[in-house]
Structures are given as structure tokens and as C-alpha cells.
Amino acid sequence: MSVPFSRRSALGLGATAATAATAALMLGSPAEAARPGPARIRATYEREKAKAGGTWHTHIAGVDATGVPAPIVEDDADHVTQGYSVQKLAVATAVMDKIDRGELTLGQKLDLPADIILGGSGIYFLHTVWGDEITIANFLTAMLLVSDNTAVRMCGRVVPAAEINEILAAKGFVHTRVEPVANPNRFFLGTTTPREMHDLLWRLATKTLLSPQSCTFLLGITRWINGYMDGVRRVMSSDERSRVATKYGADFNTLGASRHEAGIMFGPDGLPKLTYAMFAEGLGDLDNYGSTHPAVQAHAVIGRTMMDHLPAGAPAASTLARTGTAERIEPFRPVNGG
Template sequence: MSSNLSRRAALGGLGLGVAAAVAAAAPAAAAAGDDQARGTGPGHLRRVYERQKTKAGGVWHSHVAALDADGALQTVIADDVDAIVDGYSVQKLAVAVAVMDKVDRGLLQLGQKLDLPGDIILGGSGIYHLQTVWGDDLTIANFLTAMLLVSDNTAVRMCGRVAPALEINEILAAKGFVNTRVIPVANPNRFFLGKTTPAEVHDLLWRLANKTLLSTKSCDFLLGIMRWVNGYHDGTRRNMSSNERSRVAIKYGADFNTLGAGRHEVGIMFDSSGAPALTFAFFADSLGDLDNYGATHPAVEAHAVLGRQLFDSIPAPVAGLAARTARPTIDLTPFREVNGG
């Protein structure tokens, strides 16, 4: 096992690169103000990214792509996109894709139930460990929702019971992912969350958004969880309304290894018509503040700035563009609170 393995990992073309740092003559105050201004162009986004990356520190590996005016997907930010990195909890999305692939093939059903024994419980992120007593019968849909919405660690072990590590890797390989893998251990139903790259995560996200990665029904299921407003808000979705948050499907990952802290966030942004418009994959490692998993971690604060900037860069839908580019849409039913009854 590599020495830089996470302490908690054993859970079962614009052709444009990133712009250079902002010119030294620009006052620091002006640069900070520009990061809060709602710019729209790719050059503006690259400058904001570079400043936020520098401010947060660490080593970043990022990929951002967006549709242009003609409906073609273009790279906006490409920063070491083929780096093989510890995915941490971002890998839970790949695990969920493997499970849903088996659902699509009729080997599993979302309504299928498994028991939740006490000896499978893991702490850290999630909800199941908070129960203090166990013995529940959980549907596959239940623990997949917990794994993606609140990044539940026990849910990873539940996934391993229906999709062993070697099978997960075979499914990911069959879908064309070369580096996105979980790491098997002696127990075939347990694994380390493993590695990925920003480029492969972008590919996974875009195919998920366009419903070519899995069946339409399975893509909708995963996207519905990732977009829900009760999910992760510390990063890219921090400075957004509830309706804006519902247009951003996200998965985050946070841990540390011998290189330092890692704070990752990946996702899809949709335009106001419901069509996918943009993907982002931010992987930052070798960071400080190892035990800060909150909104004040410098990399997470950078994600919040970048999220607002990326969202504001999405143009209004162009009449007829969705039909010309065959971009599928998803339901954007607004969040409504329910007061019991």
C-alpha cells in the first residue's frame, strides 16, 4: 500500500490552458475585487481560478469545460488534467455508477434490501453511525442516496456487498475509464476508494449529464441526489439561492495523506432550461489545515468563489439550441419546504 494513502481511505477544446498569474502591476485589492465581480468570459474565469489557486496554496489539478454559443463543449480550464490523484470521496460517484450499471443490466434492483449490521458501521462523514443501534433493512436506493447526498462512509461498504471491488473496476474499465479505480483488499467486498484524474471525472460527469453513461432512468436517479439542496453547501454552492443550488450537481471529497490535506469538488452546472452547460473538477492536495473540514478551509473558500463565478458565466438558453445539439434536459422542480401534516 502506498505511503501517501489516505488515513481513512479503506472504506471498504478551446485548447486554452490556465492563464499565467495576474500581472504583477495589478493591485492586490483590485484582483480581490475582480474575483467577486460577475464576469462571464473564459479569460476572466481563468484569471479568477489562478488567483484563488495561489491564495489557497497546495497543488491543484483541475478541469472545467463549458458549452460555447454554438453548443459545442470547450475547455475553459485545463490544469494538470491527467494527474492521477487520490479521489477520496469523489470516488463514491464512480462506485455509485458501477452499482447502477448492474441495476441497468437487471443484476440488481433499487428496491432490493440488505441488512445493516453493527459490525459494518464506519464513522466519519455520513448518518448511519449516528443511529447508535442498527439492524435496519436498507434498499440499495437508500444507501446510494446516503452515499452521494451526505457522503456516508458505511454506504461504501454496503455498495461493496452488491458490487465487489474487482467487479467495480471491470465496470469502470468497460466504460472507458483507464485510471479511475478502487483498490481491492483481502476482503473482496471492501476496498480503498482509490485513484482518478480530473480528465476522467469530467468525462464521467458529462456523460452522466447527457445520459449516455447509464440508462436515462439511472442517470436521473444519480443526478437527482447530487442536485438536491440538502447536500454539500460549503464549496461551490455556498453563495447561491436554493433554486440556484438545484442547478448544480456536486460531489466532494476531503481527507489527507502524507502530502497534506486534500479538498476536492466536482460537478455539473445546468442552465435555466435544465440543459447541462458546464462541468468542473477541482482536485487540490498538499494543502495545510488538515483537520479543518469546514467552509473556512482555504481551498473550500476558493471553491465557493469559483462556484459563483462559474454559475454566473452560464448564458441564458438560446432558442432552438437544445434541439440542434440534442442536449437532454432534467426536471428542475423547485425546492419547496413541507411543514409536516
């Protein structure tokens, strides 16, 4: 299936406090508030999608009584779309797969030369001087926490584009692919579907996508509260934010602006409860990468609703027997130097 070609994305990152206007949007109608959790999530999704406009492709699933994720929203969930920076989850998966096989290590160092630096989102281009030696763990963290574009090129140096696609195919993904270019170590971020991204996230949370240690490493980055906060996690406490692993992607193409977000929510018991993969394209407000973009505002309202209506799922004992572990991270504590 053909998808529009576009340039690399530039992301607007940052945490935004809740406003009274946003809080009001969360309430919905009295009739909507009386609906059970999945129906409330569906109603909120449909309402916010209509407000934001564009064309949405979405898969949201919550854990049922047997501990298995059951669809809550399936809105053109098999549509093949440009994933933009959400695809960095797939790229990181390929790198960690080679680490699991002993072909790389997180502590392995590469130089950071000036000719590899990309602008847009991230931190490395802000250095203004380059030449550091950095670990694979360093650039994977930058790629997932602040969506660094240079880090994608660093990944390509250790896992070429063709190999990334081979790894993803071996894991059962049919449409989640990077787009190779003439240089075998570089690529555009390529395509995915909401359903395949749900599958990747669920397997990551249940420690079946990679080794348990590698899954924990990636989840620790994507759940950390210094990451992306403008969308799903915007109107949440620090504790709630730490229970959401998320990845955002933004760009534009011939259809208009694209604003995507995909992630997984954990309960207070540390068990995965809900996945979301929302891909919106053909949007307006092309150059707005901030929290006021209509689709990003929609993500915030949907995110708050999902957190408020997380499914209870299976009893903890049976879920632990199936997934192997609960996923907890240390609560955020400020440090005043010293």
C-alpha cells in the same frame, strides 16, 4: 503512477450562509470584471488557487456554440490523484450499471449489520443501533447526499471491487479505479483524474453514462439542496443550488490536506452548461473540514464566478437533439409536517 496512501476521509458537512467578506472576494479587480466569462473564470481560479496554496489539478469546461464542452481551465488535468469521496460518483455508477443490466434493483433490500458500520462522514453510524433492512436506493442516496462511508461498504456487497473496476474500464475510464483489499467486497476509494471526472459528469448530464432513468436518479440526489453546501454552492440561492450537481471529497495524506470538489452546472433551461473537477492536495489546515478551510473558501468564490458566467452554449433545440432531454427538478418547498 503512484499516489500517496491515506485513511478514509471525515467530512464536515453543512450549509453556510454568504458573508460580507465572501461577497467582497467575488468582486475581483475592475479589470478582471471586464473580461469575458471564460477569462473571468480562469482569472478567478488562478487567484483563488494562489490564495489557498497547495497543488491543484483541475478541469473546468463550458458548453460552446456547438453544444460541446470546451476547456476553460486545464491545470494538470491528467494527473492521477486520490479522489477520496468524489470517487463515490464512480462507485454509484457501477451499482447503477448493474441495475441497468437487470442484475440488481433500486428496491432490493440488504440488512445493515453493526459490523459493517464505518465512522467519518454519513448518517448510519449515528443510529447507535443497527439491524435495519434498507434498499439499494437508500444507501446510494446516503452515499451521494451526505457522503456516507458505510454506504460504500454496502455498495461493495452488491458490486465487489474487481467488478467495479471492470465496469469503469468498460465505460472507457483508464485511471478511475477503486483500490481492492483482501476482502473482495471492500475497497479504498482509489484514484481518478480531473479529465476523467469531467467525462463522467458530462456523460451523466447528457444521459449517456447509464440509462436515462439511472442518470436522472443520480442527478436528482447530487442536485438536491440538502447536500454539500460549503464549497461551490455556498454563495447561491436555493434555485441556483438546485442547478448544481456536486460531490465533495476531503482527507489527508503524506503531502498534506486534500480538498476536492467536482460537479456540473445546469442553466435555467435545464441543459448542462459547465463541468468542474477541482482536486487540491498538499494543503495546510489539516484538521479543518469546514467552510473556513482556504481551499473550500476558494471553491465558493470559483463556484459563484462560474454560476455568474455560465456559457450560453448552443440553442436549446440543437442541444436537446444531441442530449435527448433537459434536466429539471422540482423547486424546494418547505413542509411543516401534517
